[in-house]
Amino acid sequence: MKYNLLGIAVALAVWELAGRALGADLFAPPTVVFPEYVALLREGQMLRELASSLRQMIVGYGVACLIGIPLGVAMGRSRVCDALLHPWLSMFVVTSVASLVPLFILVFGTGFMFRAAIVFVASIWYVMLTVYHGARGIEPRFIDVGRSFGANRWRAFREILLPALYPYVITAMRIGLVHAIRAMVVAEMFIIVGYGGLIYRAGLSLSTAPLLALLVTLMLVGVAANALLRSGAQLIAPWYERRVVSASATQG
Amino acid sequence: MMRRVNALALTGLSLLTGLVLWEFAARDISRVVFAPPSAVLTRLAADIASGVLPLALLGSLATLAVGFLLAVVLALPLGFAIGRNAKVAAMADPVLNAIYAVPPVAMVPFLIIWFGLFFEARVALVFLMSFFEILVTVAAGARNVDPMLLAVGRSFGAGRSRLVTRVMLPASLPFVFAALRVGLVRAINAMITAELFLAAVNLGALMKHSAQRFDTAGLLAVIVLLCLVGLAAQAGLKSLEARLLPWHVRQ
Numbered sequence: 001m002k003y004n005l006l007g008i009a010v011a012l013a014v015w016e017l018a019g020r021a022l023g024a025d026l027f028a029p030p031t032v033v034f035p036e037y038v039a040l041l042r043e044g045q046m047l048r049e050l051a052s053s054l055r056q057m058i059v060g061y062g063v064a065c066l067i068g069i070p071l072g073v074a075m076g077r078s079r080v081c082d083a084l085l086h087p088w089l090s091m092f093v094v095t096s097v098a099s100l101v102p103l104f105i106l107v108f109g110t111g112f113m114f115r116a117a118i119v120f121v122a123s124i125w126y127v128m129l130t131v132y133h134g135a136r137g138i139e140p141r142f143i144d145v146g147r148s149f150g151a152n153r154w155r156a157f158r159e160i161l162l163p164a165l166y167p168y169v170i171t172a173m174r175i176g177l178v179h180a181i182r183a184m185v186v187a188e189m190f191i192i193v194g195y196g197g198l199i200y201r202a203g204l205s206l207s208t209a210p211l212l213a214l215l216v217t218l219m220l221v222g223v224a225a226n227a228l229l230r231s232g233a234q235l236i237a238p239w240y241e242r243r244v245v246s247a248s249a250t251q252g
Numbered sequence: 253m254m255r256r257v258n259a260l261a262l263t264g265l266s267l268l269t270g271l272v273l274w275e276f277a278a279r280d281i282s283r284v285v286f287a288p289p290s291a292v293l294t295r296l297a298a299d300i301a302s303g304v305l306p307l308a309l310l311g312s313l314a315t316l317a318v319g320f321l322l323a324v325v326l327a328l329p330l331g332f333a334i335g336r337n338a339k340v341a342a343m344a345d346p347v348l349n350a351i352y353a354v355p356p357v358a359m360v361p362f363l364i365i366w367f368g369l370f371f372e373a374r375v376a377l378v379f380l381m382s383f384f385e386i387l388v389t390v391a392a393g394a395r396n397v398d399p400m401l402l403a404v405g406r407s408f409g410a411g412r413s414r415l416v417t418r419v420m421l422p423a424s425l426p427f428v429f430a431a432l433r434v435g436l437v438r439a440i441n442a443m444i445t446a447e448l449f450l451a452a453v454n455l456g457a458l459m460k461h462s463a464q465r466f467d468t469a470g471l472l473a474v475i476v477l478l479c480l481v482g483l484a485a486q487a488g489l490k491s492l493e494a495r496l497l498p499w500h501v502r503q
Contacts, residue, residue, distance in 0.1 A: 001342075002342075003339050003342030003343045004342055004345060004346050006343055006420070007344055007345065007346055007347050008346050008347065009278070009344065010343065011347040011350075015412075025365075026365065026366065034291075062369065079259060082259075083258075083262035083263050083266070084262055084266040085262070086263065087263050087264070087267050088266070090483065090486075091479050091483065092439070094437050094440070094445045094474065094479060094482030094483055094485075094486060095478065095479045096440065096441035096445060096478060096481065096482075097441070097442065098357070098444055098449070099448070099450070099459065099474065099475050099478050100444035100475065101443045102448070102459050102460065102462070102463035102471055102485075103463075103468060103471045103472065103475065105463070106285065106287055106463065106468055106471070107286060107468075112451050147479065167444060178352075178353070181347050181353075181355060182355040182356070182357065183371045184355075185355040185357050185358050186357045186445070187336060189357055189360065189449065190448070190449070191356070196357075198357075199361065200361065201402060202361065203360070203361020203362070203364060203365070204361075208362070208365065211361055214346075214358075215354050215358055217349075218353070218354055218355065218490030219350050219359060220354075220355045222354070223349060223350060223352075223353050224354025226349070226353065252384040
């Protein structure tokens with residue numbers, strides 16, 4: 001914890017020094033960004049755009065979780081589902097969201113559907129992939145023990161498989177959220193609307209302070225959402241954290 | 253063996269069903285809005301034969317190579333240093349998390365200010381998007397080296413440098429490969445993102461022209477090509493891993 005804070009302090013100090021050396025038109029230091037940040041908060045447009053962008057993102061992300069989690073479980077527990085779905089998963093995971101943007105604009109226009117669809121496509125495959133690895137990795141012993149104590153398939157699923165999956169589901173939601181936020185910004189910057197549009201327009205101004213202020217807000221949103229989901233995982237299954245981290249790191 | 257054949261058959265069946273559904277959906281709704289796979293494939297073949305697509309791809313890959321290599325060369329040693337030192341790791345952790353939370357595309361205005369609209373800016377975006385991904389994965393790998401392996405090495409009298417080269421490096425190689433695979437996919441994403449968001453060139457320019465003419469077959473041809481490049485990159489790194497790290501049996 002002490003070193004965490006020290007790390008943040010060092011990063012801020014480096015940012016300040018670099019900012020002073022380069023000047024606000026290249027890289028505004030924190031002491032310049034902070035007043036700008038307060039001004040943007042007061043003015044209110046930043047938070048309004050953020051709220052409306054996040055509302056649209058939540059729809060695409062929510063649908064992706066609702067569909068992706070059960071599909072991931074099915075893939076992890078059934079060879080047939082795995083064989084049927086895996087090729088699509090592999091293809092879409094390597095496909096860049098940005099490359100889909102021009103196509104989606106032609107199909108959906110530039111309204112709500114476009115943004116929700118981009119966020120959906122960007123996050124569902126990562127949700128599926130993470131849950132899939134989790135569902136595959138569950139110790140067969142757990143289920144065997146349940147079976148030998150007389151649990152039928154449904155009970156084994158509900159009382160053994162599901163609890164063992166919770167931490168992976170939360171990790172999947174975390175990873176999906178990172179991709180959902182990225183996709184939201186990609187889509188909005190491309191057509192210059194919403195929060196992404198604000199970022200794009202801020203890039204045209206002479207000082208980099210407003211741009212950095214917008215990025216800081218985005219950073220705070222990401223970190224806060226991540227912390228929320230992480231503490232949820234800690235609450236539900238504290239013993240899993242390490243295992244999930246090492247598993248998801250090697251399997252990409 | 254039988255099982256494998258069955259799985260392959262199911263995979264093929266799934267792909268075929270998807271293509272057929274897409275074909276009929278595209279035909280029934282409207283060819284203009286969404287090209288059917290037959291049109292996309294003929295388009296892909298025609299654009300490859302005419303040399304337009306390969307030439308654009310080559311230009312794009314040049315950006316990719318420079319940015320990705322820079323990221324690898326810098327991120328690997330840095331990742332090891334962070335992973336093997338608990339204090340440094342604790343210091344870097346919140347900062348890396350914070351940077352990781354910012355979507356790289358949001359950095360594009362910055363890249364324009366610093367590097368302009370052309371080659372340097374594209375390389376910078378590729379670098380940015382793959383660097384942190386590789387760094388975080390390698391750091392996790394270096395941290396997770398089995399302490400037992402290090403203890404065995406030590407009790408057999410290995411000094412610090414031998415411990416690093418003979419135990420730690422090989423033990424974290426699977427993570428290095430995982431980092432390279434994830435990083436390369438991100439780098440390919442960054443490559444096309446840069447070409448669409450900065451000055452449109454190469455594959456990005458092809459996509460923009462197709463989009464302006466409502467030519468979804470042309471758009472999808474580029475998307476399919478990019479997808480194939482991504483899959484090939486993954487497969488290439490996986491087979492390299494299997495050859496170099498035969499002891500690391502996966503699945």
